[in-house]
Amino acid sequence: MMTCRELAELLIDFVSGELAPEHQERVEQHLGLCPPCVVFVETYKITIRLTRQLPRVPLPPGLERRLREALAEMKRGNPEHER
């Protein structure tokens, strides 16, 4: 049977469904016998899912003001950008 470390090395392909069939079978066999690896795989997937839920933070007001000033400056220098 593969070790937990060997399973961990295959995890990125396992969670994305890209594991070769012979590895897939060995991983599933290991998971059937190793409760810590079941938790490891599940919490690895939760980590990905939680990260994907991170919202975008809004621009800080000072930055927005600076950007608008820089844009206005650019338009003064090159009216082509005013469209």
Add this chain to the structure above:
Amino acid sequence: MDEPQQPPAPVPLTAEQVFTDYAPRVYNLARRMLGNDADAEDVTQDVLLQVVRKLDTFRGESDIATWLHRVTVNAALTHRNKRARREEHEVHDPLDHLFQDGHHGTPLRPWSVTPDQQVLDQERQQLIEDAIGRLPENYRDVYVLADVEGLSNPDIADLLGLSVSAVKSRLHRGRVLMRHALAPHFEEMPA
């Protein structure tokens, strides 16, 4: 019979649209890569002004989105390299610390996060942002581009000048470190 209709010509982007639609994307990516608000603001300004100067050359939304990722990543990496007295840290393989003789070295507890939990509260958002900020830079860049921005491994490899297998290795180690950092905050309390 009617003539087949031509698809409508893409509507040109305006500078105002760029600022409204793209500035937050650029700022968030730079902030997470650099872990520093002031540096992220400088990068955002640099990138946005570059976009506005090149507005005429874009052929639509996907064109500008791809270009924005590239320019933002390059600007962030350049900014990071310019930092004075940057400390180099040797990065140890996190998998080496997790396993002893090939098996889990410490007990693992399940997490109290339900599969249908869709909205992160602010406290959890901050925990995740802080954990991303503590990742070693090599892992953080790939982790942010993959798991926050949703880019594919080949696209990240192209952006960072890495092989796809190097991207996967770094992404996996970044995820393992993130899992380890979040575990104490998300584990079920023992009965």
